[in-house]
Amino acid sequence: MKLLPPAFRLPVAATIYDIAERANVSTATVSRVLNKPAEVSASTRSRVLEAAQELNYQPHASAQNLARQHTNYIAVVAPVVANYFYMHVMRGIQHVLADREYDLMIHVPSHPEDIDKRLKSAIQPGRSDGVLLLSTPPNESWADRIKDVGRPTILVDAYHPDIESIAVDNERGGYDATRHLIDLGYERIAHITADPEPPPATQRREGYERALREAGRDIDPTLIAASDALPFAFAEKGGYQAMQALLRRQPRPDAVFAASDMQALGALDAVQEAGLSVPEDIAIVGFDDTDLSRFAGLTTLRQPAEAMGKRATEALLRHIENENQPVSSTVLAPQLVVRRTCGAESSSVSANGQAPNKPSTASESTPPS
Amino acid sequence: MKLLPPAFRLPVAATIYDIAERANVSTATVSRVLNKPAEVSASTRSRVLEAAQELNYQPHASAQNLARQHTNYIAVVAPVVANYFYMHVMRGIQHVLADREYDLMIHVPSHPEDIDKRLKSAIQPGRSDGVLLLSTPPNESWADRIKDVGRPTILVDAYHPDIESIAVDNERGGYDATRHLIDLGYERIAHITADPEPPPATQRREGYERALREAGRDIDPTLIAASDALPFAFAEKGGYQAMQALLRRQPRPDAVFAASDMQALGALDAVQEAGLSVPEDIAIVGFDDTDLSRFAGLTTLRQPAEAMGKRATEALLRHIENENQPVSSTVLAPQLVVRRTCGAESSSVSANGQAPNKPSTASESTPPS
DNA sequence: CCTATACATGTAAGCGCTTACATAATGAAA
DNA sequence: TTTCATTATGTAAGCGCTTACATGTATAGG
Structure with a gap:
């Protein structure tokens, strides 16, 4: 080991060869003490460990990955x-x-x-x-x-x-959300999705449509607003724009189910900007239940992320x-979390808008493949 | 290339050796067409590329990493x-x-x-x-x-x-936050930090103390609450607990500067839970300006994360x-973002509690090292 | 026609580690 | 003492790629 003054010593890491030399063993032995210490005698083991210590050895990850094949x-x-x-x-x-x-x-x-x-x-x-x-x-x-x-x-x-x-279960979530709004008595329930519509959004919309149909209502395509999906389909901006479009409908929707919480929050912004209030003029339900929703008092379907x-x-x-x-x-199964924006404000709600725990409706299934 | 029935063919990836064999060149040439195509003739280049294509070749990342030394x-x-x-x-x-x-x-x-x-x-x-x-x-x-x-x-x-x-500049942020509260006329301004106190928190506290001192006020240690830093120093729970402690002080503080937005939000919860309201009874200022704060109407210092x-x-x-x-x-430089919780509600505030854009006070310096 | 030059390709030595296999050393059994 | 396990260690061949260097081939200049 030729020594150079510190300033010129490139920071080149020690390898098992260095250890092997210093401990007077082969590299195979070094590798063994590092990986399967039981296979090597106590005396050489400690000699090797000491050398490794002194050289401040750290294995080279790429080399290990290559040799180990993972x-x-x-x-x-x-x-x-x-x-x-x-x-x-x-x-x-x-x-x-x-x-x-x-x-x-x-x-x-x-x-x-x-x-x-x-x-x-x-x-x-x-x-x-x-x-x-x-x-x-x-x-x-x-x-x-x-x-x-x-x-x-x-x-x-x-x-x-x-x-x-x-x-x-996105379809079910869409269904539950819409059903909740129907049960609360809303008449013109709109939906916000994205275009192009990612698969989960499609399923949520299908749930929305099923709930409507089941309640004997027609599906009004003018009440389904699809916003530009870029850069991210479920983003706030999309909900904001879609809501603006929905606000122009005559008569106005009195409730909206948005395919995501971020969209719902964007929609909320748009509603308030239009001088209307939530949930009095328009109720909103989202999907996801992010922390944001808790603070915004958003009624939503929780995905257990x-x-x-x-x-x-x-x-x-x-x-x-x-x-x-x-x-x-x-x-x-997604879980309905009732907060302020759906207008169901029946039970007391804690400071941050968190609804009291509902009995869990979560369930799951693992169908055979 | 010995063929096995598909079911038994292990998904073992093609290597440059396979390509070399198929294109009748050496592995060096294969590597060259893949990395510095200009150094190889057009005819063999296309031959190699074709072979790579057919074998669905993808380079082995670990091998590259090892050979390339990065x-x-x-x-x-x-x-x-x-x-x-x-x-x-x-x-x-x-x-x-x-x-x-x-x-x-x-x-x-x-x-x-x-x-x-x-x-x-x-x-x-x-x-x-x-x-x-x-x-x-x-x-x-x-x-x-x-x-x-x-x-x-x-x-x-x-x-x-x-x-x-x-x-x-955490010290400056702490100073600005506190100064803002002083300017608004608050008398008993408390501070929430963590224990052990991470360096940024220390600096924020020092800014808080400097502002107080500069305004000719004493620093009251009973108004500085340090919550348990685990698992994460700046987490919501800490702010909640610290606030509970502060609420027991007599007389009660009328304002709080929390070292993070999450702590501020926790504090807000505690205040509301105690039946008090923000900012009427207690004003709150945070630090960070996360999206959460926007929705909660939190006055805070923005870190341009x-x-x-x-x-x-x-x-x-x-x-x-x-x-x-x-x-x-x-x-x-952090930037003061005025919203609802500091009680400075002078100017109109948009729907989501976002303050109108203040002139940017951002500045920066790159001291010589 | 010979040589110098440029360009295309091949050879082989790594990169730093793991591991199958060979070899050596030790002690127990015969 | 010889033999056979057993255990400890070494040898060397990879893992899949890159690259310095050597070799070969075509082209232009003399």
Whole structure:
């Protein structure tokens, strides 16, 4: 080991070769004491450990990944980062990964065309051991690709028959939301969705329509407003614009079910800006139940985001760690959270608008694949 | 290439060897067409490309990382995921990374003792090309370690003389918040912090104290409430508990400056729960300006989180891509955002509690290091 | 026609680690 | 003492890619 003055010593990390030399053993032995210490005698083990200590050794992750044929990385692709729903899903993911030796890699497309690039990256060989696709339903071509590559993959808030998935029952949520509004006596119930309409939005709309039909009402297409889905379908701005359109209808709707909380919040803004009040003039129900909704007093359908993240990650690890798990798709029931904006203000509501806990209606099913 | 029936073909990815064989060239040539296509003749280039196409080739990331001696990964370590401030910082990071070929790795400690493990992982050889430390001030030992390892590192919302950093002027923010309350005529201005107190909280408290002193008032230690910092110092629960304590003081404080918006929101809850109202009985000012605050009508000091993420990432890339950048530390001025909870309701306020845009007081300085 | 030059491709040595297999050393059984 | 396990260690071949260098081939200049 030739010494150079500190200023000129490049910060080049020690390798197992350095340790081997210093401890007078082969690199194989070094590797063994680091990975399966039981297989090496106590005396050389301590000699090696000491050398490693002195050299401040840290294994080179890429080299390990290459040699071991796995990375201990989990890739997640999500449409956006700064969003309450994904944030909570991430918390769930992070929660189960905390005790395990996996690191999290996150891929977020910067625009819709970027999705392909991100997906490709996520399933690229040597990049991750498994991938979590949040609100990113794969088309057939991608589904094939995923199966071909054989990289364990779980869909969250999306569905495909051949890939394990976990999602909320969106149709039911849409139904429950609308039904709630009907029961409260609203007459002209509008709906806010996005265009193009992501699959979950479609299902929510279908639930909305079913509730209306079941109540013997016609579906008035002029009461369904689809806002521009870019950059993110469920964003606040879309709800704001869609609501503005709805306010121009004659007669005006007296209630709105928005496909997301962010849209609902945008709608709320638009209503108030028009000098009307919620829920007196127009009632609003959202979908998601982000923290924001609590503060805004939004009535909404709760998606158990954190739980979804947790369960998805557990499923993913199961697939990574034992081959040949059957693929299952589980659907969670969303839960109606009644707050201020629907005008159902019957029971007392706590300071922050949180409704008293309703009996849980959550249920789930894991249909055979 | 021996063919097996599909069911038995393990999904083993094609390598450059497969391509080389199929295109009748050496692996060096394959690598060249993939990386520096200009150096190879058009005819063999297309032959290779075709073979790659047919084999559905994707390079093995770990192998590339090992051979190239860099990963194109950026590691970020943040104390929590599900938090509005970090979410926005992340958005900034993601935004600048979008066009570049870097992927994001995120490390979040599951509890305070876990930080070491995460930091170690973040700077481990072969794991990232650079690291962003959010609200994670390194102690001396870690600072040394980081310098030794030579991995480019940027501190966000933290400071260390030897490491590039970007943060808001917390002392000034604390001063401005308190000053605002003083100017509005409040007499007994309390403060909510955390215990142990993270450095930014200390600075905010110092600003609070300076404003008080400057106004010729005494600092009443019974008006400074420090809540339990776990699991996350700036969390809602802490503010709630601290506020409960403050409400027991005689005479009661008539205003509170909380070290974070989440704490402020918790405090707001506590006040309302006690049957008092904001701002009539007690005024509240927070720090951060998350979206939550907008909906809650919270007066607060805005930290430009997204901009911080952006600039930190740009700085990081600068360090990664050209050696020997000088280390600089930049501090941004926080900006007072007046809303409902401080009782300054002079000007009209838009529907969601957003104050009309004040002239920006933002400024910044980049002291020589 | 010979040589110098440029360009295209191949050879092989890494990058830092893991691991199957071979070898050596030790002690117990015969 | 010889033999056979058993255990500890070393040897070397990968993992899949990149790249310095060597070699080969075509082209232009003399």
